[in-house]
Amino acid sequence: MKHIIVPIDFSKESINGLRLAITFANRFNCDIQMVYVQKYPTDLTPGRFEEEHRSAEQKFEELLTEYSPKMLESANLSFIVKKGKIYREVVNQAHAFEDSVIVCSTHGASGFEEFFIGSNAFRIISATDCPVVTIRHGSMPRDIQKIVLPIDITTDTRQKVPVTAEFAKAFNAEVHVIGVATLQTDEIDLKLNAYTKQVCNYLKERDIRFQTASLRGDNITDITIEYALDVNADLVSIMTEQNIALSDFVLFSYAQQMLSKSPIPVLSVTPK
Numbered sequence: 701m702k703h704i705i706v707p708i709d710f711s712k713e714s715i716n717g718l719r720l721a722i723t724f725a726n727r728f729n730c731d732i733q734m735v736y737v738q739k740y741p742t743d744l745t746p747g748r749f750e751e752e753h754r755s756a757e758q759k760f761e762e763l764l765t766e767y768s769p770k771m772l773e774s775a776n777l778s779f780i781v782k783k784g785k786i787y788r789e790v791v792n793q794a795h796a797f798e799d800s801v802i803v804c805s806t807h808g809a810s811g812f813e814e815f816f817i818g819s820n821a822f823r824i825i826s827a828t829d830c831p832v833v834t835i836r837h838g839s840m841p842r843d844i845q846k847i848v849l850p851i852d853i854t855t856d857t858r859q860k861v862p863v864t865a866e867f868a869k870a871f872n873a874e875v876h877v878i879g880v881a882t883l884q885t886d887e888i889d890l891k892l893n894a895y896t897k898q899v900c901n902y903l904k905e906r907d908i909r910f911q912t913a914s915l916r917g918d919n920i921t922d923i924t925i926e927y928a929l930d931v932n933a934d935l936v937s938i939m940t941e942q943n944i945a946l947s948d949f950v951l952f953s954y955a956q957q958m959l960s961k962s963p964i965p966v967l968s969v970t971p972k
Contacts, residue, residue, distance in 0.1 A: 701724070701728040701730050701799055701800075701801050701866065702728075702730050702731070702797065702798055702799040702800070703730055703732075703733065703797040703798070703799065703801075704721045704724060704725055704730060704731070704732045704733070704800070704801050704802070704803055705732075705733055705790060705793050705794040705797075705803070705830075706718050706721045706732060706734050706735065706802075706803050706804065707734075707735050707736075707737070707790045707802070707805075707820065707821075707824070708734045708735065708736050708760075708763075708779075709736065710756075710759050713835075713836075714804070714805050715763075716805055716840050717803050717804050717805045718732070718734065718767060718803075719767075719840060720803055720833065720835050720840060720841070722767060722770050722771055723841070723842065724801070724833070724867075724870075725771060725772070725775050726770075726772055727844075727870040727871055728870055729772060729774060729775060730775060731775055731776040731777070731778070732771070732776070732777050733778050733779065733780060733793065733797075734760060734777070734778070734779040735782060735789065735790050736756045736760070736779070736780075736781050736782070737781075737782045737783065737784060737785075737786040737790065738753060738756070738781065738784075739785075739786065740783040740784050753781055756781050757779075757781060760779040764778075764779070780793065786820045786823075787820045787824045787827055788827065790802065790804075790820070790824050791824055791828045794828060794830045795828070795830070801830060801831045801832070801833065802824060802828065802830055802831075802832045802833070803832075803834075803835070804820075804821045804824060804832065804833075804834060805821065805834070805835050806821040806834045806835070806959060821834055821959075822960075825940055825959065825968050826940070828970070830970075831863050831967060831968065831969050831970075832940075832968045833935075833965055833966070833967050833968075834959055834965065834966050834968065835965045836962065836965075841934040841935070841964075841965065843871065843934065844867060844868075844871040844873050844934045844935050845871070845873050845874065845932075845934055846874050846875075846876060846931055846932060846933040846934055846935075847864060847867060847873050847874070847875050847876065847933065847934070847935045847937060847967075848876045848878060848924065848927060848928040848931070848933045848936045848937070848964075849864050849875050849877050849878065849899070849937050850878050850880045850920070850924045850936070850937075850938065851877060851878065851879050851880065851892065851896055851899060852880050852881060852892075852920065852954075853881060853892060853895070854939070856971040857895065857939060858895060858898065858899060859939060859969060859971055859972060860937050860939050860967075860969035861899050861902055861903075862902075863937070863967065863969050864937040864967065864969075865902065865903060865908055867935065867937075867967065868903075868909075869906060872909075873908075873909075873934070874909040874910065874911065875903055875908055875909070875910040875911075876910070876911050876912075876913065876927070876928075876931060876933065877896055877899050877900055877910055877911070877913075878913045878914070878915055878924070879892035879893070879895070879896050879912075879913070879914045880892075880915050880916075880920045881916055881920070882917065882918060882919075882920060883916070884916050892914070896914075900912060913927065915927060921961060922961075924936065924958065925958070925962055925964070928962070929964070933964055934964065934965070935964065935965050935966070935967055936958065936962055936964050936965070936966050936967070937966075937967040937969065938954075938955050938958050938959075938966060938968055938969070939955060939968075939969055939970070939971055940955045940959075940968045940970050940971075955968070
């Protein structure tokens with residue numbers, strides 16, 4: 701990780717994203733760039749549009765004054781004001797740098813809204829191949845000591861392991877490798893055991909502490925979150941599905957439910 705991109709709309713939730721990004725930056729010794737995007741096309745008059753731009757720059761200067769001292773001297777905190785579609789401009793900014801991670805707030809959800817994606821955080825995740833860490837209301841860890849790494853029977857499930865290991869190594873965190881499934885059959889158990897063993901060997905070779913567990917339940921999201929809360933985890937690492945139509949953001953998949961429901965920050969990794 702060399703750069704962290706943080707979408708900012710100056711809400712309390714987006715500032716939590718910045719605070720979490722600083723925690724990461726201080727461990728990885730990397731730079732942070734905050735991004736504010738003015739919606740364009742806009743109904744604002746040219747004068748009001750320029751006023752919004754100046755106001756954003758002024759607020760960013762205040763954030764620099766408050767948060768730059770919290771970063772390592774070798775790291776840089778900067779900002780940029782862009783115009784366009786919010787999720788697209790944030791993704792473009794992340795892709796402009798090598799080895800970037802995006803940290804952003806999902807702004808939370810409740811009731812039926814848990815199963816409908818409308819926020820830019822979810823659009824960002826589906827539009828980039830960069831790792832994305834999302835944070836909801838009140839889930840601001842000061843350190844990453846335990847990471848939950850759910851492993852399922854899909855072939856892509858292990859692709860998140862190298863990125864997760866990077867985070868674990870940087871924080872000297874313990875990884876909880878959990879085999880998850882909705883059914884318990886000999887075939888599923890064999891595959892999960894084989895995948896879990898491969899992951900544990902990968903972690904062992906890198907001197908990363910780990911524990912293992914096997915979970916079964918009707919809803920993989922719920923049993924993963926319940927386990928993460930039980931062990932006081934600070935991060936959950938998941939794979940995200942690609943090729944999700946932006947016009948059809950309905951949350952029924954495991955990954956999408958996790959992003960919407962987890963009270964713990966979620967690291968989302970895109971399958972290659």
